[in-house]
Amino acid sequence: MKLSIIGGGSTYTPELIDGFARLSSSLPIEELWLVDTDPARLALVAGMAQRMFAAAGHPGRVIPTLDLVAGVSDADAVLIQLRIGGQAARHGDETFPHAVCCIGQETTGPGGFAKALRTVPVVLSVAETIRTHAKPDAWIIDFTNPVGIVTRALLNEGHRAVGLCNVAIGFQRKFANLLGVDHRAIRLDHVGLNHLSWERGVWLRDVSGASRDVLPELIGTHLTELAEEIELPPHLISLLGNVPSYYLRYFYAHDEVLREQGSGPSRAQAVLEVEQALLDIYADTSMNTKPDLLSKRGGAFYSEAAVDLIASLTSDRGDVQVVNLRNNGSLPFLPDDHVIEVSATVGAHGVQALPIAPLDDDIRGLISQVAGYERLALDAAIHGGRDRVLRAMMAHPLVLQFDRAEKLTDLLLAENSQHLAWAR
Structure with a gap:
């Protein structure tokens, strides 16, 4: 198998390499191509990756x-993990919304919108090269945020693509740890959009192969730990009867998060320091194992998720994983071509969402509203234009007010004009 990573010079790449090395029996990679535009970073990361493969045999x-x-x-699969504008652009995403009392975040709200505008055109250009030169049945695995919007852009252009996030696999590990079981015995009833999702069931498989939903038991006996994990009040979990992802903090505790963001450096500034330290480590030719510092870079369990997904797509395992895929009626209140993040069977045929029980009105309403924003955001990312940006901005439930949306639109365009050809 030839596997290619676009954005292979990322300091995060050794996390993937570690997973590929440990789980080589599941994913027999013969050639791993790291593609990047930064020769210095690429050389350091590739050297580290080569030593890690050698050390693992x-x-x-x-x-x-x-x-x-x-x-x-001739690639069999291509992973895309791009950050257009680097950490400097991310810092802007995390700070410019503060001027009008909105949270700053690289995937959610106005900051996530800015990232989508920068990212979608580049990913679509890369995908056309993949269509032309990779194997005809090659899969594109999108790690690039905002995953839901980017994956929809790829699917709308006819690419063989699926989106992947680490939120669900993190919950799977957390629940297994609380229950004292192997994570492979846990299947999630995960539903929503990327970075707007809820765990509505935790199915535990016993030795006989039968499964039962242990989510009520987890909420009943581990409520405090679950609340601490997602940094939301225990009563909210009890009220919902499910476990929302950490990203729901930006909606359920917006003002609290905004106060927190005003009291210290941005996440981008913190990551920039970690990245420089990691590059120094990768430059040490005696290093051949994943450094502990990499855990501070984010993306826990991404490597396991990537191995599982690619292995299932290429070897037809037919197992259940959480992915971003076309709706196709799974959530009947959304258009068929919208991209949702749900539990799905994965095989050589592709991905197929598991049946989804009806959602409560509050969850359905929030998903609908954010999905409407996402469709307008993708239109703006593809076609450009201030008015398209303004409409999408106003549609986001964290913005809504026209005056605020206008100010955020001008701030976004000022911060990102160098990355948007139509806005220069």
Whole structure:
């Protein structure tokens, strides 16, 4: 198998390499191509990756390249993990909304919208190169945020794509730890949009193969731990009867999060320091294992999620994973072409959502509202124009007010004009 990583010079890449090395029996990679536009970072990360494969006895070759065509030619699967504008642009996403008392975040709200505008055109351009030069049945695995919007852009253009996030796999590990069981015995009833999701069931499989929903038991006996994990009040979990993702804090505790964001450096500033320290570590030719510092970079369990997804898509395992895929009637209140994040069976045929029980009105309403924003955001990302940006901004439930939306639109365009050809 030839696997390509677009954005392979990311300091996060060794997290993926660690998973590929440990789980090589599930995913037999013969060639791993790392594609990037930054030669210095690429050389450091590729050297680290090569040493990690060698130390683990992995037979695969790690090949760095600045040439996108060479990197994806005849690839069986391509992972896209891009950050257009780097941490500097992320810092803007996390700070410019504060001027009008909105949370700043790189995937949610006005900041996430800015990232979508920068990212979608680049990903679609990369995907066209993949379509032309990779194997005809190659899969595109999108890690690039905002995953739901980017994956929908890819699917709308006919690409063989699926989106992946680590929220669900993190919950799976957390629940298994609380129950004292192997994580592979846990299947989630996960539903929503990317970074707007709820765990509505935790199905525990016993030795006989039968499964039962232990979510009520988890809420009853581990309510405090669950609340601490997502940083939301215990009573909210009890009220909902499910476990919302951490990203629901931006909606359920917006003002509290806004106060927190005003009291310290942005996440981008913190990550920038971690990245420089990681690059120094990768430059040490004696290092051949994933450094502990990488845990502060974020993306826990992404490597396991990536291995599971690619292995299932290429070997037809037919197991259940949480992915971003086309709605196709799974949530009847959304258009068929919208992208949702749900539990699905994964095989060589692709991904198929499991049946979804009707949602409560409050959850359905929030999903509908954010989905409406996402559709307008994708239209703005593809076609450009201030008015399209303004309409999408106003549609977001964290914005809504026209005056606030206008101010945020001008702030967004000022921060991102160098990345938006139509706004220069």
